[in-house]
Amino acid sequence: MTEILGIENEITEEFELFGDDWEGKYEHLIDLGKSLPKIKEEYKTDENIIQGCQSRVWLHSEKQGDKIIFTADSDAIITKGMVALMIRVLSDHTAKEIIEAKLEFIDKIGLKEHLSPTRANGLVSMINRMKMDAVKLV
Amino acid sequence: MLLKEETHILDIESIRADFPILSRRINNYPLVYFDNGATTQKPKQVVDAISHYYSNTNSNIHRGVHTLSREATEAFETARKTIASHFNIKNDQQIIFTAGTTDSLNILSNGLTQSVLRPGDEIILSSYEHHSNILTWQLWAERNSGKLKVIPLKDDHSLDYSALENLITPKTKLISVAHVSNTLGLITDLDKIKTLAKKHNLIVVIDGAQSAPHMKVDLEKLDVDFFVCSAHKIYGPTGTGILYMSDKWLKQLPTTKPGGGTIKTVTFEKTEYAEGALRFEPGTPNIEGVIGFATAINYLNRFGIEKIHQYETELVNYAQDKLAEIPEVIVYGKSKEKAAVISFNVKDTHPFDVGTLLDKYGIAVRTGHHCTQPLMNLLCVPGTVRISFGIYNTKSEIDFFIEKLKKVITMLK
Numbered sequence: 001m002t003e004i005l006g007i008e009n010e011i012t013e014e015f016e017l018f019g020d021d022w023e024g025k026y027e028h029l030i031d032l033g034k035s036l037p038k039i040k041e042e043y044k045t046d047e048n049i050i051q052g053c054q055s056r057v058w059l060h061s062e063k064q065g066d067k068i069i070f071t072a073d074s075d076a077i078i079t080k081g082m083v084a085l086m087i088r089v090l091s092d093h094t095a096k097e098i099i100e101a102k103l104e105f106i107d108k109i110g111l112k113e114h115l116s117p118t119r120a121n122g123l124v125s126m127i128n129r130m131k132m133d134a135v136k137l138v
Numbered sequence: 139m140l141l142k143e144e145t146h147i148l149d150i151e152s153i154r155a156d157f158p159i160l161s162r163r164i165n166n167y168p169l170v171y172f173d174n175g176a177t178t179q180k181p182k183q184v185v186d187a188i189s190h191y192y193s194n195t196n197s198n199i200h201r202g203v204h205t206l207s208r209e210a211t212e213a214f215e216t217a218r219k220t221i222a223s224h225f226n227i228k229n230d231q232q233i234i235f236t237a238g239t240t241d242s243l244n245i246l247s248n249g250l251t252q253s254v255l256r257p258g259d260e261i262i263l264s265s266y267e268h269h270s271n272i273l274t275w276q277l278w279a280e281r282n283s284g285k286l287k288v289i290p291l292k293d294d295h296s297l298d299y300s301a302l303e304n305l306i307t308p309k310t311k312l313i314s315v316a317h318v319s320n321t322l323g324l325i326t327d328l329d330k331i332k333t334l335a336k337k338h339n340l341i342v343v344i345d346g347a348q349s350a351p352h353m354k355v356d357l358e359k360l361d362v363d364f365f366v367c368s369a370h371k372i373y374g375p376t377g378t379g380i381l382y383m384s385d386k387w388l389k390q391l392p393t394t395k396p397g398g399g400t401i402k403t404v405t406f407e408k409t410e411y412a413e414g415a416l417r418f419e420p421g422t423p424n425i426e427g428v429i430g431f432a433t434a435i436n437y438l439n440r441f442g443i444e445k446i447h448q449y450e451t452e453l454v455n456y457a458q459d460k461l462a463e464i465p466e467v468i469v470y471g472k473s474k475e476k477a478a479v480i481s482f483n484v485k486d487t488h489p490f491d492v493g494t495l496l497d498k499y500g501i502a503v504r505t506g507h508h509c510t511q512p513l514m515n516l517l518c519v520p521g522t523v524r525i526s527f528g529i530y531n532t533k534s535e536i537d538f539f540i541e542k543l544k545k546v547i548t549m550l551k
Contacts, residue, residue, distance in 0.1 A: 023498075023549070026495065026498070026549065027549055030549060030550065054489070054505060054506045054520075055488055055490040075520065076490040076491050077488065077491050077550060078490070078491045078494050078495075079490065
């Protein structure tokens with residue numbers, strides 16, 4: 001099992017505790033959003049914006065050693081919670097691991113609706129950008 | 139959801155029974171559909187009419203000699219008469235079928251560009267226009283060194299009509315405004331607009347996408363050059379709408395979308411175009427859409443649009459009063475003169491979050507800029523949460539929405 005898959009499983013177990021309690025699940029997601037470490041203001045540039053139709057995401061990627069480190073922010077708190085999950089799973093891994101990550105946990109924890117193509121949030125584009133940045137930073 | 143007898147104006151329970159989709163459950167909650175400004179649900183009468191057309195009458199209209207073609211043509215042209223009569227138009231040829239409000243605005247702006255608009259001319263819009271009523275004029279302005287001028291907002295978000303006359307110059311040719319703001323629900327004072335337009339000889343275009351579903355529109359009385367609206371916001375199908383033009387324009391406006399059906403005679407040297415509505419209806423039209431549209435209009439007229447307006451105004455006032463009791467809620471364009479639409483935000487939250495969580499309770503609202511980004515910039519917000527009502531909504535649904543909104547606010551705190 002890869003390290004990324006290990007984290008994915010950990011998150012899946014964490015969300016399984018809520019069972020059918022979607023309110024609890026979303027409250028947890030909102031808490032994750034609130035506790036996401038702040039991105040440096042200098043990284044909140046237009047270049048780093050991933051434009052969703054409604055909420056926006058800022059993503060900064062940099063290489064430290066052979067690992068890629070992501071920091072991010074969003075103006076909507078639920079999107080920010082999703083962003084926090086993605087960072088927890090993908091950040092601080094090698095480009096190869098990031099590119100190969102399947103991210104099936106999003107479906108497993110019942111938050112697949114956030115990957116819908118309604119363009120409402122920038123999450124799908126954010127995952128693409130994380131992988132693209134990993135390719136660029138190899 | 140109708141928990142108690144709420145009104146005697148309309149029999150909402152039996153109306154709701156006509157809309158099969160309303161019995162759906164979303165995330166284990168009964169659907170509360172408050173996104174009627176985007177599109178309304180369709181009564182089974184409309185669905186049945188479309189199904190009946192395809193099962194019994196389907197054929198191409200206008201030039202066929204066979205029975206089906208005659209029946210289809212008759213159904214299509216009867217629909218035109220129904221819609222003309224609904225808007226109190228005696229000459230049904232003034233009702234041109236289009237793909238919807240956006241298409242209508244494009245057809246008319248292209249026609250005006252080729253006839254009366256000159257380089258350097260000026261057009262007046264309002265601050266709360268939908269992008270549809272901005273982009274086509276903006277494209278004209280960019281290509282013709284034209285200028286768009288905008289009626290500003292007052293502090294209460296209604297239009298500052300006192301500023302309008304100062305916008306008018308000898309180069310002003312046209313004023314195009316929404317009858318009802320799709321974002322704020324505010325009703326535009328067309329009398330003020332028309333008085334100034336008449337004085338300065340301006341062409342008047344009314345975007346009725348958000349007024350036609352909610353209030354009586356008497357086009358004879360309104361007496362404007364153009365009026366446009368969409369069927370799908372009036373309980374009809376998508377992809378259908380109308381472009382009404384005054385008798386003068388019906389004769390004068392050049393066609394910019396030629397095609398089969400728009401002609402009298404064609405040779406490789408010259409084409410003579412048909413007269414009346416057909417001149418603007420190229421290709422095979424959306425026949426089932428038009429038939430569905432007329433069925434929707436007949437359905438509404440069973441109750442009467444005035445009664446519907448009265449009922450929906452009650453809903454708006456009820457919801458606004460309830461929203462006013464929640465300290466975290468900011469309502470934009472608060473007024474009693476509204477057509478079934480309320481825009482609001484919850485302090486320190488993003489509309490996306492509010493909309494996402496309300497959906498979990500089965501409540502469908504719209505969030506975002508509502509295709510009115512210039513208005514969002516004026517209000518200094520990234521977007522709003524918009525609730526918009528239709529004939530089938532109830533005060534019980536508003537109560538449920540308010541209860542869940544309060545819960546959402548607690549979750550987001």
